Amino acid sequence: xxxxxxxxxxxxxxxxxxxxxxxxxxxxxxxxxxxxxxxxxxxxxxxxxxxxxxxxxxxxxxxxxxxxxxxxxxxxxxxxxxxxxxxxxxxxxxxxxxxxxxxxxxxxxxxxxxxxxxxxxxxxxxxxxxxxxxxxxxxxxxx
Amino acid sequence: xxxxxxxxxxxxxxxxxxxxxxxxxxxxxxxxxxxxxxxxxxxxxxxxxxxxxxxxxxxxxxxxxxxxxxxxxxxxxxxxxxxxxxxxxxxxxxxxxxxxxxxxxxxxxxxxxxxxxxxxxxxxxxxxxxxxxxxxxxxxxxxxxxxxxxxxxxxxxxxxxxxxxxxxxxxxxxxxxxxxxxxxxxxxxxxxxxxxxxxxxxxxxxxxxxxxxxxxxxxxxxxxxxxxxxxxxxxxxxxxxxxxxxxxxxxxxxxxxxxxxxxxxxxxxxxxxxxxxxxxxxxxxxxxxxxxxxxxxxxxxxxxxxxxxxxxxxxxx
Numbered sequence: 001x002x003x004x005x006x007x008x009x010x011x012x013x014x015x016x017x018x019x020x021x022x023x024x025x026x027x028x029x030x031x032x033x034x035x036x037x038x039x040x041x042x043x044x045x046x047x048x049x050x051x052x053x054x055x056x057x058x059x060x061x062x063x064x065x066x067x068x069x070x071x072x073x074x075x076x077x078x079x080x081x082x083x084x085x086x087x088x089x090x091x092x093x094x095x096x097x098x099x100x101x102x103x104x105x106x107x108x109x110x111x112x113x114x115x116x117x118x119x120x121x122x123x124x125x126x127x128x129x130x131x132x133x134x135x136x137x138x139x140x141x142x143x
Numbered sequence: 144x145x146x147x148x149x150x151x152x153x154x155x156x157x158x159x160x161x162x163x164x165x166x167x168x169x170x171x172x173x174x175x176x177x178x179x180x181x182x183x184x185x186x187x188x189x190x191x192x193x194x195x196x197x198x199x200x201x202x203x204x205x206x207x208x209x210x211x212x213x214x215x216x217x218x219x220x221x222x223x224x225x226x227x228x229x230x231x232x233x234x235x236x237x238x239x240x241x242x243x244x245x246x247x248x249x250x251x252x253x254x255x256x257x258x259x260x261x262x263x264x265x266x267x268x269x270x271x272x273x274x275x276x277x278x279x280x281x282x283x284x285x286x287x288x289x290x291x292x293x294x295x296x297x298x299x300x301x302x303x304x305x306x307x308x309x310x311x312x313x314x315x316x317x318x319x320x321x322x323x324x325x326x327x328x329x330x331x332x333x334x335x336x337x338x339x340x341x342x343x344x345x346x347x348x349x350x351x352x353x354x355x356x357x358x359x360x361x362x363x364x365x366x367x368x369x370x371x372x373x374x375x376x377x378x379x380x381x382x383x384x385x386x387x388x389x390x391x392x393x394x395x396x397x398x399x400x401x402x403x404x405x406x407x408x409x410x411x412x413x414x415x416x417x418x419x420x421x422x423x424x425x426x427x428x429x430x431x432x433x434x435x436x437x438x439x440x441x442x443x444x445x446x447x448x449x450x451x452x453x454x455x456x457x458x459x460x
Contacts, residue, residue, distance in 0.1 A: 066421035067363070089213040089424050091249055093279055097321035105249050105279040108213065125321035127283070128275045131364040133322050 059083055059113070062134065064092050064106070067126075069134035076116060078138055083113040093127040102127065199306040200237040202230060202267075203351070203439040205388030206408035208276065209258040210248035215424035216432060219248065219410035223261050225457050226409040226438050230265050237440065238305065240267050243388035243406060244274025244316065244353030250286055259290075273299060274353040274389060275316040284317055297330050302338050309342055311335065313352040315367045325354030325367035325389075332369065336376050347382040349441075355387040357396070357403050360416035365390050374401060384452075386439070390422075393454055404452050407437035433457035 059081040063070045065088060076082065084094045086106040094112050095102035103112035105128075116122065116138045126132035204226060211219035230240070242262070247254035255277075262269055271291045278284035284298060292299030298317040303310050313335070315325035327335075339348070350356065356373060358366035367373075377383050383401040391413035394405045411424045412435035419425065427435055437456040 067423065068421070088421070089215065091276070091279065104281065107249060123321060127319060128279060129364050130319040130321055130323045131361070 057081075061085060063087055064094075064126075064132075067092075067129055067132055069124075069132060073135045073137070075137040075139060078117050078119055078140055079115065080138075081113050081115040082136060083111055085109070085111040091128065092132070094124055095127050097123045097125055097133075199308075200235065200440060200442045202237045202240045203243060203386050203406050203441060204230075204240060204262075204409060205243040205353075205406040205439075206245040206274065206391055206410055207242070207258060207262075208245055208248040208408065208410035209261075210251065210254040211410050211424075213411075213424060215411040215426045220257055220261065222433070222436055222457065223258065223409045225433070226436070227261050227264055229455070229457070230267075230438065237267065239270065240265065241270045241310075241312070241351050241386065242272070243351050243386060244272050245276045245388065245408075245410075246271065246274070248276055248410075250277055250280040252286065255286065255290055270303070270310070270312055270351075272312045272314055272352055273316055275319075278316055296334060297328075300331050300334060308347045308349055309339070311338065311348065311350045313350060313356075313373065315352050315354045315356070315370070320368075323368050324358075324361060324364050325352075325356075325370070327367065327369050327373055332372055332376070335373055339377060339380075342380070344379050345381050347384070348377050348380045349384045349386065350377065351386040353387065354389045355394075355403070355405055356385050357398075359390060359394060359405070363416060363422040365416065365422070377401070384441075386441075391425075392435075402452075404439070406439045407435065407454065407456065409436050409438065409457075412436070 057079055058077075060074065060076060060083070062074065062082060062084045064084055064086045067088065067090075069084070074082070084103065084106070086092050086108060089108055091105045091107045091110075093103055093105050101114055104110075106112055116136065119138050119140050122136045122138065124134050124136070207223040207226075208219045209223060216222060230237070240262070246258045273284065273287045273291070277287045280286040288295075288299055295301040298314045299312075300314045301312050313327060313331065315327050317326075318328060319326050342348075350373070352367070354367050355365055356367050356370035358370070360366070374383075374385075378399070381400055385401060385403045387403070387405045388408070390405050391408035391411065392405065392415065393407060394403075396403050411432075412427060413422050414425045425435075434456050437454055437459070440453040440455065442453070
């Protein structure tokens with residue numbers, strides 16, 4: 001089990017490549033291009049640029065260590081992949097709180113990746129140790 | 144040795160002056176219930192052997208975690224084999240065994256098969272309840288239920304009667320909710336209510352489940368969300384014994400007519416509540432591991448219906 005890396009299928013409620021995601025995928029780079037252009041032409045516009053968040057296509061890691069998800073709360077842009085890596089000597093099983101998505105049992109050093117395409121808050125927990133919880137906010141533009 | 148963690152029950156027992164939990168030289172403890180009044184005394188091996196004669200005895204094993212191979216115990220199957228060898232060597236055979244869950248570490252078929260083969264070598268009937276490690280297959284419990292829950296309703300709970308004692312196996316590791324503890328659920332509680340409603344209040348009750356039914360340490364998830372509701376359903380009985388696993392150490396308390404007891408693991412110890420950053424496996428010096436592992440023997444003496452719980456480590460004779 002130690003080398004299993006699970007890649008979640010890009011399906012299901014939280015992973016669906018819906019029309020919003022497709023439109024966002026097209027618009028977000030365009031928006032950044034416009035901001036970049038604005039930055040060049042007028043320095044005063046720069047404050048409008050949102051605080052940098054992981055952008056489309058990135059992978060962000062959440063460590064599972066000492067029965068805790070770190071970072072415990074995370075804000076990402078749509079299209080970001082989150083990778084949970086278990087560093088404990090005990091298995092954990094990551095799942096959305098209504099089991100919209102779930103990993104297999106993750107033994108030591110196993111990981112589970114899931115790509116979030118739909119904006120919204122996702123609460124997740126460990127199915128084995130339900131007192132372990134975490135939250136991911138998926139926001140367009142990473143605002 | 145590991146019984147310093149009295150929660151809630153401690154002060155009450157001091158007041159009654161009737162009960163004090165005592166551990167006998169790390170080997171065993173006698174815990175007797177007579178007429179609903181709990182009492183405990185030190186025991187020696189000889190007395191234990193005397194008591195076992197003619198008594199109705201069963202064994203509890205727990206948390207064998209077959210497949211676990213991390214530093215805290217590189218061979219959990221091996222220590223289960225040692226525990227079973229001790230049972231096979233007992234001069235007086237128990238009537239049956241209960242396994243209070245975490246039979247396997249990762250719910251794989253091989254781990255279930257290995258465990259069944261070793262435990263089956265006793266030739267004793269074994270009554271199982273699942274731990275959370277037994278229900279993490281793809282079907283979240285299907286593998287366990289196919290093996291051990293076919294004849295049971297819901298997620299595998301059941302009851303049976305032996306020697307005038309009513310045994311109830313509960314399942315509190317399925318359908319757990321984010322942010323919560325162990326959970327029995329409405330369907331199981333309704334079943335329990337019906338299961339005990341026609342029993343005489345003098346019937347001794349033994350309830351076994353994986354996660355403690357009482358709140359040991361919620362910060363580590365050591366408790367059952369609706370455990371108090373289950374206990375309220377058996378409040379009218381004169382003698383209730385609750386046997387749990389999950390926390391890999393002995394803890395005991397008495398509340399009214401209910402005595403609670405958690406068993407050692409046969410695989411690896413876990414830290415005392417709050418004494419480590421997490422409840423993960425505790426690595427002890429290799430030579431000391433077997434002092435932290437063990438099995439639990441429960442005796443019913445027919446004369447005055449006391450109940451004795453004797454914990455033995457893997458280094459005890």
